[in-house]
Amino acid sequence: MRKFVKILGAAWAAVALIAGAGVSYLYLHKPAMARASDIRIARTPERLARGAYLFNLADCDGCHSQRDFSRFGGPVAEGGRGAGTVFPDAMGLPGLVAPSNITPDPETGIGAWTDGEKIRAIREGVDRDGRALFPMMPYENFRHMSDEDVYSLVAYLDSLPPVKHKVPKTRLKFPVSMLIKGAPQPAGSVPPPDRSDRRQYGKYLVTLAGCMECHTRQLSGGEVFRVAPNILVVSANISPDRATGIGKWNEQDFVDRFHQYRDYVKNGPPAVGPESFTLMPWLNFCRLPAEDLKAIYAFLHTQPAVYKSVDTHPAWSLQTAGLTSAVKTAAP
């Protein structure tokens, strides 16, 4: 989302600069792109397990799966895993944005792609035909995914049940459509993260999990996510500020805050109304082992404390306030 805002800002500045001559150049310009590798990934049980872990950590479901938001955290709807969707207009995106069908269905999914093409799309941001993907697909983060991790992820994607579901192609408006061509970058070979350095490992997890994309402004949050005219949620301040962030939480508080949702994963999350709508991937992150959450905690605490109070459910507070006064007026 922050990227999208940046791109939009850059878009108008760029249009002012290049007006005329440059435009046709950008139109014809192809994104930076390496040839897709010829690798064929062996599907071992270790890779499938690691791939499932990464799919959950990087919340591929969050965008690519059909979800049931009548329940807390929007669990994946039956049969909708990886099937693709179209983002609603209320999100205010620059055109039609449709997270693709990433199941192995050969016609409507990515079943016909080579492993190398899948790796390139995930880490480098170009599709099979060399088109730049809209960087809301977090390839600028996934670029840091290690070689072995992206192999595991692809092995896991190949094991998803294929779903036949045609999703339209993303169609961005000018000039965003042109400007995103600068986003793809070849990733080269990426070594595995150093797990013995907890903060570094935490940084790796935070990067893949996209914490910074939603908890923008140096983790102080305040980003509004609107999915329907009156359904929204605002990201929390998770910087180490003691008054308004998570500075007072100890490591165990942090782990518990996530693990409290493990029952929801086991038994299915409860039905909720718009007052509890959230895009925070609680149902994913609660599955992370305590060591990983502790590494994330350690990394978050290396970041600057930002003082800012955020109301994560403002529309609801307003609505409730309205409702209460309405009830008061109506009372005898």
Ligand code: HEC
């Ligand atoms: C924040 C939303 C978001 C997340 C999270 C996300 N994606 Fe995407 N992804 C998209 C969007 C949107 C597109 C379509 C972009 C376009 O076509 O320009 C896309 C496109 C893709 C494509 C290209 C498919 C095609 O047919 O062109 C692949 C492959 C892919 N994503 C895999 C993944 C995987 C694997 C994960 C998890 C590791 C993931 N994505 C996480 C939003 C997301």
Ligand code: HEC
């Ligand atoms: C898709 C957007 C999104 C992503 C990705 C995301 N968050 Fe959140 N997060 C939110 C929103 C929105 C809220 C506020 C609503 C809520 O609490 O459910 C929130 C709330 C939280 C809270 C609760 C804060 C409090 O004061 O109660 C914590 C802790 C948190 N996020 C940590 C993280 C961490 C750590 C990551 C990465 C591992 C992360 N978030 C990734 C959107 C996101």
